[in-house]
Amino acid sequence: MLPNLSKRTYGLLAILLAVIVALVISLPMIYSGRDHHSDHETGNNRTIASANLQTWWHTTGEINTNAPVADGNVRQSHLYNIQVALANSSDDFYDSFVYETIPRNGNGNIQIPGNLSSVCTRSSGCDPDDQITIEPDIGVDMAWTQFLYDSDVVVRISRTDGGSVAPNNVIIRPTTLEVQRDHKHHALLLTVPYSEHGQRFSVEFQDNLWEYRNAGPGLESHYVQNRNPDGLHYVSSYNDSMPVVGREPLNALLIFASPFPASEYVPDEAADTYHVDPGLVTGLDQVSQSVVYFGPGVYWFTGSAHAVLSESVTWVYLAPGAYVKGAIEYHSPSLDLRATGFGVLSGEQYVYQANTVNGYMNNKSDTTSLKMWHGYSANGTQWTVHGVTMNAPPFNSMGLVGDLHSFSVQASDYKQVGAFFGQTDGLQMYPDSHVRDVFYHVGDDCIKTYYSNVQAERMTVWKTSNAPIVQFGWYARNLSNVTVDSVDVIHTRYISQSAAYPRALVASATNYRVEDSTVGADVSKHLSDFTISNWRAEGISPALLGINPLQNIDTMKFEDIWIEELAPHTTLVDTSTFTVFTDGVRDNEQIALGENSPDNLGLVIENFYVGDEHITLDGDNWDSFSLGRLGISGSYQDRWTAI
Ligand SMILES: *[C@@H]1O[C@H](CO)[C@@H](O)[C@H](O)[C@H]1NC(C)=O
Ligand SMILES: *[C@@H]1O[C@H](CO)[C@@H](O)[C@H](O)[C@H]1NC(C)=O
Ligand SMILES: *[C@@H]1O[C@H](CO)[C@@H](O)[C@H](O)[C@H]1NC(C)=O
Ligand SMILES: *[C@@H]1O[C@H](CO)[C@@H](O)[C@H](O)[C@H]1NC(C)=O
Ligand SMILES: *[C@@H]1O[C@H](CO)[C@@H](O)[C@H](O)[C@H]1NC(C)=O
Ligand SMILES: *[C@@H]1O[C@H](CO)[C@@H](O)[C@H](O)[C@H]1NC(C)=O
Ligand SMILES: *[C@@H]1O[C@H](CO)[C@@H](O)[C@H](O)[C@H]1NC(C)=O
Ligand SMILES: *[C@@H]1O[C@H](CO)[C@@H](O)[C@H](O)[C@H]1NC(C)=O
16 A cells, blocks of 8 residues: 555655666766766856967867777866966956876777777787776876966866865975965965966865875885775775875876967968868878978877878977877978977877887887887987977887987977876987976986986976986986986875886986896996986985996086985885996995996085985984985995085
């Protein structure tokens, strides 16, 4: 017997039941994020292109947190909406598209581009270690927005997950950036000061942090996670042998505010320009013009092709609102090559280590795996790169062939994001290069100081698990006049130390050729006038240095370096090392200086702080057992100083 209720009540109950059933059916879809709407819940795509402020939008935004997006779509943040207003008219907000990248671009760990069932396994001739492990299982991603401004702006950020936007729930990194905070109508308001160098910073909601932990001591440790029982390296609870090795927002959000570009960075559209049609791009090797111009829109090359430019092309321009899924390869003998504009160059359609002579399959080759920037250098070429955001590199981001000792890089206002794969380096800095105002999300060697007369400055670095931040090893080199100044390291996470390829702020790996020859150090070579200055390492940081000297170190100076907190000791990433090799073989005993080993160590460490403490030789707080953890011992003690 049914209870005695009115027909209207039964009707309402039926509707309620239907709603519940509908919700239950759609729940898995909501949670898997498989929702391919192109319009954002609150984003209304009102943009501006004035002389004071420029924002842009993609009408084919796709919110999708776990699968590749359609060719013509742009992955849009599932969590953040952003509007920007000039500070002097701060009620007049304009939408700024928020991009997003997920680890492996939703492809999974695959071998064949576009084939989601081609799982990378050793038996299929593929190395499954792409250095992404727990990240997809715990829901890591990276979002960013980019706009142009000429005076202070207010950036309005709202969250679609209903999380707190109260200013006290937010940390801006670098923490030294003076950004005024407020909140209003469920949005965070950040007043971002104008800078002629632009601003590149991370907005971090404190309820959205993830603490990376490792599985315990030893060189081959791995991350563990307690969030996803079906995921990799799950543990139901952490214990004392699993220390915190890194802290990051799960859903990163970066803001790139850039000054309007100088005329040298914008080609004259009327002159000798090839305008690419949005959509699938082919035939750039047949172009007869000198400028290849990507206007606003979405372009793709597929996961098994890239932009091989004809010999006439010297300049690739990515306009604001251009989103190009591809990689660039120059063939011009011109001495003036450029890549400019505030568009995005994205490697998201490629598999890891896509090998261009092997069907773009995942198959590592230092020479033929795809680099996002590639080309042939004539004698004396200068490459200018400005404004571009480079997303999701599948491998080392840059590699040139030809006359590299005269290829100089002029990089400014350059951003690298979504570098979740392991072997994702920073830019090459060939001789006479000047690299400045850069944001690097980077898995491998970050600031590569392999050549002389190089200056790098104003770099913001977000470092993941492999390699040091400054790398100067791999080969014995003559190196002089290198400066890396004003670096803000906003995150690092290292699982454990590596003996031959040390992880530190500044390090040199052992000789790359060690395995197939007996080449070790070369005592005829010298490193001199090498300066690392004005560094801040926020949060958990690796040791100051990890040096396997492959040449004499005549003068190397560290000046004004601050580390907030060293990594846990069980990782050994906290301890600086200086280890001499003879005949290419690592000597664990740190042998005395020998016939085949460098005999100089002109190392000066000045104003080095860990936390609040000044680390000096006299202060007796420098050795491996003290706060500074400068593990330089034995016969070297009279050859270096810390003041
Ligand atoms: C805003 O979105 C609508 C609908 O998708 C589209 O027609 C319009 O062109 C968009 N405007 C901008 C500025 O992107
Ligand atoms: C995708 O990869 C799987 C596994 O390697 C293979 O069996 C299948 O034939 C591939 N599909 C295509 C369309 O290439
Ligand atoms: C990997 O690529 C190289 C060329 O770089 C090729 O010789 C080799 O056969 C490829 N390996 C597999 C498993 O396809
Ligand atoms: C706001 O500042 C810009 C300079 O960036 C100026 O051109 C504009 O006139 C100002 N607007 C108001 C309302 O003061
Ligand atoms: C921590 O847990 C792991 C297993 O998850 C275990 O192997 C290890 O011995 C534990 N360590 C301590 C100190 O309890
Ligand atoms: C490159 O050009 C310089 C002069 O600009 C010349 O001294 C040098 O020999 C050239 N190198 C090569 C390999 O042609
Ligand atoms: C040192 O390198 C910088 C940056 O390339 C350059 O401007 C400067 O002239 C070099 N100094 C010397 C002495 O070569
Ligand atoms: C390295 O520099 C030294 C002087 O510091 C010079 O004698 C030597 O020839 C150089 N070696 C090479 C390979 O350039």
